[in-house]
Amino acid sequence: MKTYSNRGNCIRAARSKLGKDAKVGSEFTISGAGNQWTFAATGSKKTGGARAKRRLRDQPQNVKTIKMMAREGGATVKQIAAALGGVEEHTVRGSVSRLRKEVTISVARTDGIVHYSVDPKVLDE
DSSP: OOOBSSHHHHHHHHHHHHOTTOOBTTTEEEEEETTEEEEEEOSOOTTSSOOOOOOGGGSHHHHHHHHHHHSTTOEEHHHHHHHTTSOOHHHHHHHHHHHTTTSOOEEEEETTEEEEEOOGGGGGO
């Protein structure tokens, strides 16, 4: 277990690891004296506990994007942007980039137009 030279350094290290808004007592505890301070996460937050990480593919706009890409021929950035309520094209490209962490996305270029597609079986997962 790492020790810190003073209470302030221990709190800064805990907030660096647990989030800048982490609260002493409710989200982590500190203990020590002199130059031997340590912290331990309590595993609870104001919301009542540690939140489960949501999968990107479960978020509503991403579900819609994946469904469009699962169609025959896939979907272009412009089609996805229009379906999502006219969001900017760079926002769609960023979203697709993040989705690639969880879903295998194929990219095909025809006449300078990029088509994104996924295997329709992804919708069943």
